Amino acid sequence: MATTSREVRLKSRPVGIPEAAHFEVASVQVPDPGAGEVLVRNAWMSVDPYMRGRMYDRPSYVPPFQIGAALQGGAVGQVVTSNDPKFQPGDWVESMNGWREAYVAAGPALNKLPVAEAGVTPQAFLGVLGMPGMTAYTSFHRIGEPKAGDVVFVSGAAGAVGSAVCQIAKLRGCTVVASAGSDEKLGWLKAVGVDAGVNYKKGNLLENVRAAAPKGIDIYFDNVGGEHLEVALEVARPFARFIECGMISVYNDTSPAPGPRNMPYIVGKRIKMQGFIVSDFMDMREHFYAEMGAWARNGQIKWEETVENGVENAPKAFLGLFSGGNTGKMLVKLG
Amino acid sequence: MATTSREVRLKSRPVGIPEAAHFEVASVQVPDPGAGEVLVRNAWMSVDPYMRGRMYDRPSYVPPFQIGAALQGGAVGQVVTSNDPKFQPGDWVESMNGWREAYVAAGPALNKLPVAEAGVTPQAFLGVLGMPGMTAYTSFHRIGEPKAGDVVFVSGAAGAVGSAVCQIAKLRGCTVVASAGSDEKLGWLKAVGVDAGVNYKKGNLLENVRAAAPKGIDIYFDNVGGEHLEVALEVARPFARFIECGMISVYNDTSPAPGPRNMPYIVGKRIKMQGFIVSDFMDMREHFYAEMGAWARNGQIKWEETVENGVENAPKAFLGLFSGGNTGKMLVKLG
Numbered sequence: 001m002a003t004t005s006r007e008v009r010l011k012s013r014p015v016g017i018p019e020a021a022h023f024e025v026a027s028v029q030v031p032d033p034g035a036g037e038v039l040v041r042n043a044w045m046s047v048d049p050y051m052r053g054r055m056y057d058r059p060s061y062v063p064p065f066q067i068g069a070a071l072q073g074g075a076v077g078q079v080v081t082s083n084d085p086k087f088q089p090g091d092w093v094e095s096m097n098g099w100r101e102a103y104v105a106a107g108p109a110l111n112k113l114p115v116a117e118a119g120v121t122p123q124a125f126l127g128v129l130g131m132p133g134m135t136a137y138t139s140f141h142r143i144g145e146p147k148a149g150d151v152v153f154v155s156g157a158a159g160a161v162g163s164a165v166c167q168i169a170k171l172r173g174c175t176v177v178a179s180a181g182s183d184e185k186l187g188w189l190k191a192v193g194v195d196a197g198v199n200y201k202k203g204n205l206l207e208n209v210r211a212a213a214p215k216g217i218d219i220y221f222d223n224v225g226g227e228h229l230e231v232a233l234e235v236a237r238p239f240a241r242f243i244e245c246g247m248i249s250v251y252n253d254t255s256p257a258p259g260p261r262n263m264p265y266i267v268g269k270r271i272k273m274q275g276f277i278v279s280d281f282m283d284m285r286e287h288f289y290a291e292m293g294a295w296a297r298n299g300q301i302k303w304e305e306t307v308e309n310g311v312e313n314a315p316k317a318f319l320g321l322f323s324g325g326n327t328g329k330m331l332v333k334l335g
Numbered sequence: 336m337a338t339t340s341r342e343v344r345l346k347s348r349p350v351g352i353p354e355a356a357h358f359e360v361a362s363v364q365v366p367d368p369g370a371g372e373v374l375v376r377n378a379w380m381s382v383d384p385y386m387r388g389r390m391y392d393r394p395s396y397v398p399p400f401q402i403g404a405a406l407q408g409g410a411v412g413q414v415v416t417s418n419d420p421k422f423q424p425g426d427w428v429e430s431m432n433g434w435r436e437a438y439v440a441a442g443p444a445l446n447k448l449p450v451a452e453a454g455v456t457p458q459a460f461l462g463v464l465g466m467p468g469m470t471a472y473t474s475f476h477r478i479g480e481p482k483a484g485d486v487v488f489v490s491g492a493a494g495a496v497g498s499a500v501c502q503i504a505k506l507r508g509c510t511v512v513a514s515a516g517s518d519e520k521l522g523w524l525k526a527v528g529v530d531a532g533v534n535y536k537k538g539n540l541l542e543n544v545r546a547a548a549p550k551g552i553d554i555y556f557d558n559v560g561g562e563h564l565e566v567a568l569e570v571a572r573p574f575a576r577f578i579e580c581g582m583i584s585v586y587n588d589t590s591p592a593p594g595p596r597n598m599p600y601i602v603g604k605r606i607k608m609q610g611f612i613v614s615d616f617m618d619m620r621e622h623f624y625a626e627m628g629a630w631a632r633n634g635q636i637k638w639e640e641t642v643e644n645g646v647e648n649a650p651k652a653f654l655g656l657f658s659g660g661n662t663g664k665m666l667v668k669l670g
Contacts, residue, residue, distance in 0.1 A: 053603070060603060061573070225598060238396070247599045259594025263560060264582045267610040268388070268395060274609075275602040 002029040003039065003080070007070040007100035008314050014055055017252045017322060022055075023315040026070075033104045038087050040105065042077035043335035044123040045098035045311070046130070047318040049223075052251040061277055071314075073098035074131055076113060076122050077334075087112065092122050094130070101311055101334055119297045127160050127329035128296050128303045129289070131278055135245060136164035137288045138281035143243045143274045144219045148173030151213050153232055156223030157194070158185035160303070160329035161245060165221045166194050167301045174219070177212045179205075179228060181324040188327060192302045206231045216240075224249045230260035233271070242273040252322060304328025337364040338374065338415070342405040342435035343649050349390055352587045352657060357390075358406075358650040368439045373422050375440065377412035378670035379458040380433035380646075381465070382653040384558075387586045396612055406649075408433035409466055411448060411457050412669075422447065427457050429465070436646055436669055454632045462495050462664035463631050463638045464624070466613055470580060471499035472623045473616035478578045478609045479554045483508030486548050488567055491558030492529070493520035495638070495664035496580060500556045501529050502636045509554070512547045514540075514563060516659040523662060527637045541566045551575075559584045565595035568606070577608040587657060639663025 004027055011024040033039045051073060054065045065071055075098035079091040084107030087093065092113040097103045115122050120129060127133060140146065152169040156162040157178030169176045170193040178194045180186050186197030196212035198205070209231050218240050220232040225247025232242065250257050266273060295301040306326035308317040314332045321330055339362055346359040368374045386408060389400045400406055410433035414426040419442030422428065427448040432438045450457050455464060462468060475481060487504040491497040492513030504511045505528040513529045515521050521532030531547035533540070544566050553575050555567040560582025567577065585592050601608060630636040641661035643652040649667045656665055 229598070244601045246602055250599060256596035258596055259598040261591035261593055263564070263594040264585060265610075266579045266608060267581055267612075270610045270612060270615060272607065272609040273601060274607040275600075275605045277602075277605060280605060 002031055003041075003102050004028075005030045005100050005102040006311050008311060009070050010055060010065045010067055012067065013057060014052075014252075016254045018052065018055065018315075018319060020315050020319070023071075025312050028100075030102050030104055033081055033083050036084050036107055037104050038082045038084050038093075038107055038110060039080040039102065040077045040093055040095065040097070040110070041080050041102045041335070042075045042098065042100065043333070044076050044126055045314065045332045045334055046074040046126040047314060047321060047330050047332065048073065048131070049246055049248045049251065049321050051318065052248075052322075071099035072096050074126050075099075075334075076125050077102075082107075092125075094125055099311070099314055118293055123305065123329075123331055124296065124303070126331060127305065128164055128301060129292060132160035132329060133164050133292055134281075134285070134288050135278040136161045137168060137292050138278060138284045139243050139245060139276050140165050140168050140219075140221065142281055142284065143272075143276060144221070144241050146172045146174055146219060150174045150218035151177065151215060151237075152219040152221065153177045153179070153209065153213060153217040153235070154221045154223075155179045155200075155228040155232075156246070156248060157189055157197075158182075158304075158327050159223060160326075162221065162223055163189065163192070163303065163328055164301065167192055167295075169219075170194070171295065171300060175213075177209065177217070179209070185324075185327050188304060200228070206234055209235055219243065221245060222247065226250055226257065230262055233260050233262045233265045233269075236265065236269050236271055238269050240269060240271050242271060244273060244275040248322065306330050308332045310334070337366055338376075338437050339363075340365045340435050340437040341646050343646060344405050345390060345400045345402055347402065348392060349387075349587075351589045353387065353390065353650075353654060355650050355654070360647050361405075363435075365437050365439055368416055368418050371419050371442055372439050373417045373419050373428070373442055373445060374415040374437065375412045375428055375430065375432070375445070376415050376437045376670070377410045377433065377435065378668070379411050379461055380649065380667045380669055381409040381461040382649060382656060382665050382667065383408065383466070384581055384583045384586065384656050386653065387657075406434035407431050409461050410434075410669075411460050412437075417442075427460075429460055434646070434649055453628055458640065458664075458666055459631065459638070461666060462640065463499060463636060464627060467495035467664060468499050468627055469616075469620070469623050470613040471496045472503060472627050473613060473619045474578050474580060474611050475500050475503055475554075475556065477616055477619065478607075478611060479556070479576050481507045481509055481554060485509045485553035486512065486550060486572075487554040487556065488512045488514070488544065488548060488552040488570070489556045489558075490514045490535075490563040490567075491581070491583060492524055492532075493517075493639075493662050494558060495661075497556065497558055498524065498527070498638065498663055499636065502527055502630075504554075505529070506630065506635060510548075512544065512552070514544070520659075520662050523639060535563070541569060544570055554578065556580060557582065561585055561592065565597055568595050568597045568600045568604075571600065571604050571606055573604050575604060575606050577606060579608060579610040583657065641665050643667045645669070
């Protein structure tokens with residue numbers, strides 16, 4: 001008794017900004033689970049900026065998506081039937097089998113989620129307690145080396161990662177300056193404790209950041225690259241740490257944009273600029289779950305969600321990441 | 336009985352490439368030393384790329400040179416007369432009172448040099464056992480975190496700092512690829528152990544570095560910035576360390592040049608790029624003197640000198656740094 005599942009496939013590789021036409025929806029029959037396998041129905045899936053990189057056919061830290069095959073990404077769902085004694089129907093599980101409604105997987109490929117114990121929603125495991133939250137928590141501590149009193153500048157601050165960084169920085173006693181693309185987003189960030197906000201779509205970015213951080217910055221959390229990175233170099237204090245999480249502003253460039261014109265500041269100001277991928281900091285996983293889990297449960301960390309409904313709208317959700325369509329975590333509800 | 340000393344002054348601030356006309360030579364009368372003071376006659380002075388930065392009138396980690404005043408920089412000389420019991424006539428001392436033939440200073444401002452014990456020439460304390468050697472030694476270990484087998488790419492490799500880095504890297508079991516501006520310089524670097532050389536004035540830099548380091552690089556020691564930095568990002572392996580010592584290629588730019596077009600590699604390849612100033616690593620000073628001193632005495636580290644004679648030729652020596660006029664340490668003999 002096979003299960004029908006709709007899935008989103010990459011139809012062609014985008015050049016420049018991705019469009020709906022680069023994706024297609026197909027229906028497939030998911031077979032019954034074999035020995036040791038589990039049938040899962042996804043409830044939520046994640047769309048993330050890094051997925052743009054997997055749409056290029058080039059060597060990278062994750063292999064490229066294949067044309068005509070379902071895309072992949074984080075998803076949470078519930079077990080329907082299980083041939084693995086470790087999983088029972090109704091269990092919440094996390095996998096990289098997003099962009100589809102249902103799937104069969106071997107038990108060890110699934111990560112059982114303690115939804116009830118955590119006191120949060122299942123989809124929080126795709127956000128504040130998932131990859132974005134862990135990205136924020138691990139790199140902010142490991143690369144940022146924050147001290148109370150540090151001034152922290154966060155770009156893409158209203159996103160899932162950026163908004164977590166802002167709040168973790170406040171919990172560590174830092175002053176936080178957030179950049180986002182609308183006054184509404186900045187309003188939410190101020191409501192959760194950010195000290196100053198800069199709307200990067202209004203006026204001169206450098207002047208606005210200088211006004212918000214008149215003494216300069218000690219930590220820059222970079223989600224966007226481009227002009228923000230140049231501005232951060234300009235206002236950096238000596239020994240500033242630059243956490244290079246992403247450069248969404250250039251992901252869709254068809255020819256490579258020049259880098260910052262003020263690179264020599266890296267020498268003169270003794271700046272440390274370091275890239276990472278969340279999996280580099282797996283050794284901090286237990287610390288992350290313990291501390292971030294408590295903050296989430298206690299309301300010390302807050303989060304927003306922007307939700308599209310139905311797997312057929314997953315491309316729309318993904319495209320929205322590049323036009324600033326989300327406040328907080330961008331999700332697709334599949335259940 | 337005052338002493339006559341010629342000194343070089345900054346006549347006007349260079350815009351773009353400095354020229355002889357930006358400097359002037361003047362004669363001054365150095366007074367007899369007062370209580371606790373020492374009269375020193377310089378034997379050697381250093382010219383270094385960082386001095387270009389002090390010719391701009393801007394805030395930096397060292398104050399700008401003043402128009403009409405003698406320039407400053409590393410120098411070694413011998414005590415003539417001393418009113419400080421710690422110094423005897425004939426003692427070798429180091430100071431920041433370069434660009435002049437003689438001077439009077441308070442005893443505590445002088446650093447006595449163990450020339451005889453070190454078994455090297457006095458001017459080695461301006462090179463391999465001085466600021467350039469310490470710059471190379473400290474940052475290579477502290478930022479580069481070298482492991483045997485690492486591939487190390489060094490730009491400006493024939494200079495005082497670069498050539499020390501190349502040889503320290505070989506002593507640590509690394510493979511070394513050196514970039515310099517002439518086949519003669521590369522010939523010397525190969526004679527002291529470098530594995531492969533790239534003449535950046537010939538052909539395509541990226542192709543030549545790829546050919547010299549087909550498996551990529553783990554450490555980049557950056558003296559020049561600009562195109563070399565972009566090439567290093569291109570060939571970097573995951574987790575590469577970029578030691579940002581200087582960016583001489585852009586020091587004379589009148590409008591800021593764009594940075595590397597491939598900055599997103601910092602994220603994807605998890606690169607650490609870190610600037611420094613040698614004084615940041617003063618805690619390694621004893622380690623440096625002990626290990627580098629032994630290497631220098633035993634002939635495990637070799638060095639070259641390019642020498643101009645007479646204080647009136649100090650500007651010429653300085654200008655030569657920007658046209659690749661030196662192999663090894665650029666010095667001016669004053670004695």
